[in-house]
Amino acid sequence: MPTQNGNSPDAHSSDGASAARNGNGHEKGVSVPVDWERLARATAHPLRVSILEILGIDGGRVLSPSDLSRELQIPLSNTNYHVTELAKGGLIELVRERQVRGATEHFYRLPIPASSNGGGRSRELAEEDSERAWAMA
Numbered sequence: 001m002p003t004q005n006g007n008s009p010d011a012h013s014s015d016g017a018s019a020a021r022n023g024n025g026h027e028k029g030v031s032v033p034v035d036w037e038r039l040a041r042a043t044a045h046p047l048r049v050s051i052l053e054i055l056g057i058d059g060g061r062v063l064s065p066s067d068l069s070r071e072l073q074i075p076l077s078n079t080n081y082h083v084t085e086l087a088k089g090g091l092i093e094l095v096r097e098r099q100v101r102g103a104t105e106h107f108y109r110l111p112i113p114a115s116s117n118g119g120g121r122s123r124e125l126a127e128e129d130s131e132r133a134w135a136m137a
Helices: 016-019 034-045 046-059 065-072 078-089 124-137
Strands: 093-100 103-111
Touching: 046 065, 046 078, 065 078, 065 103, 078 103
Parallel strands: none
Antiparallel strands: 093 103
16 A cells, blocks of 8 residues: 555665565665666767677777777777777776887777686786787787
8 A cells, every 4th residue: 555655665665675575586685786877888879889899709808999990990089089988987998008100009908807817817917918919910
């Protein structure tokens, strides 16, 4: 039965119990943290989603805006803008820089979650592998 404000008594329960009672599959007190600002930045433009997808291919790639521009077949200026915005939001990270004809080329990747640093290959080994791949190209 609705209360004076028109809501059912458990509709805005502060203890989280309403989620369990509503049958939406979540247990009481369990929540998944969401960084809404980061999510909004990532999905603010379809090109940003494409950049994130390309960087995530094959377990993660290290690419420059120039590389991304070629893969996406869009102007470098557009790619640079969106890569810069993704980096500002912490959704991608700068891995290294390289001098190319008087300019500095930047290389980015998706951030490696802290939980994945404990097992498998270290971040340093992954960076060495990517540098070797670029040197051979």
